[in-house]
Amino acid sequence: MKIAYTTLSCPNWSWEQILNETTRLKYDGIEIRGMEGEMFLPKARPFLPENLEKTLEELHSKQIQIIGLNTSCQFHDLDKFDDFIAEGKAHIDLAQKLGVPYIRVFGNKVPDPFQKEQIIERISRGIKELCDYGSERNVRILLETHGDFSDLDHMLPVLEKVASANLGVLWDMEHTYKRYGNTIEQFIEKIFPYIEHVHVKDTKKVNGKFQLCFIGDGEVPIKNNIELLKKYGYTGYLSLEWEKKWHPELEEPEVVLPAFIQYIRAFV
Numbered sequence: 001m002k003i004a005y006t007t008l009s010c011p012n013w014s015w016e017q018i019l020n021e022t023t024r025l026k027y028d029g030i031e032i033r034g035m036e037g038e039m040f041l042p043k044a045r046p047f048l049p050e051n052l053e054k055t056l057e058e059l060h061s062k063q064i065q066i067i068g069l070n071t072s073c074q075f076h077d078l079d080k081f082d083d084f085i086a087e088g089k090a091h092i093d094l095a096q097k098l099g100v101p102y103i104r105v106f107g108n109k110v111p112d113p114f115q116k117e118q119i120i121e122r123i124s125r126g127i128k129e130l131c132d133y134g135s136e137r138n139v140r141i142l143l144e145t146h147g148d149f150s151d152l153d154h155m156l157p158v159l160e161k162v163a164s165a166n167l168g169v170l171w172d173m174e175h176t177y178k179r180y181g182n183t184i185e186q187f188i189e190k191i192f193p194y195i196e197h198v199h200v201k202d203t204k205k206v207n208g209k210f211q212l213c214f215i216g217d218g219e220v221p222i223k224n225n226i227e228l229l230k231k232y233g234y235t236g237y238l239s240l241e242w243e244k245k246w247h248p249e250l251e252e253p254e255v256v257l258p259a260f261i262q263y264i265r266a267f268v
Contacts, residue, residue: 001056001268002028002237009242010253015046035111071108074108075126084211088130095139107149124161142170150175168196177220192232226267
């Protein structure tokens with residue numbers, strides 16, 4: 001397995017600092033979720049048309065792989081459906097130019113359980129449209145286990161309805177832990193054929209609520225999860241999703257990124 005991190009971990013770093021630290025810390029790749037304060041990546045400085053050639057040269061010279069572009073796309077809300085289709089297609093176009101293999105999307109929510117079928121149908125329709133668009137551009141779509149879509153009851157119907165060879169799953173260990181606890185193998189057994197990427201983060205309960213914490217200090221059975229991945233033959237990336245962008249109170253990336261790669265390499 002290879003080791004990566006998302007740029008959520010270091011929201012205040014410049015592109016140049018990200019490249020330098022990725023090389024120094026010997027990460028195998030980076031996953032882009034925001035860049036220099038810009039969350040819509042086609043507008044981020046390194047990815048503007050006038051900077052794209054230089055960015056590709058920098059990545060090549062430092063032998064750094066961008067492994068994914070993470071979007072905000074989620075299709076449960078009809079009012080925002082078309083906007084997220086446009087966002088997804090713009091990121092697919094950028095991924096094609098950068099030679100990035102996938103973009104990440106969400107199912108996210110089923111706000112009304114009485115409309116679950118209609119919402120899953122809508123989500124499947126949005127993801128299918130992006131899968132078709134991405135297929136023509138050699139960019140895959142990964143649906144993250146996130147929100148209500150962290151369990152089999154929500155994920156499997158979408159995977160089956162979309163029925164696209166261009167769709168995979170991004171398994172977020174922390175989200176499924178909050179749903180399944182330590183009884184995760186049933187989920188992995190069903191979902192593993194779709195898993196193409198993995199997010200690693202940790203959490204623990206504080207006053208009855210889950211709270212993100214330093215890797216290894218929480219309750220997520222990270223080592224056991226990695227053993228399960230090995231058992232089923234996973235050879236992709238394990239990517240630290242340290243949500244510093246959304247939780248500024250979390251430890252700084254200068255501390256977390258070196259600690260994570262040392263921690264995780266002991267298991268892989």
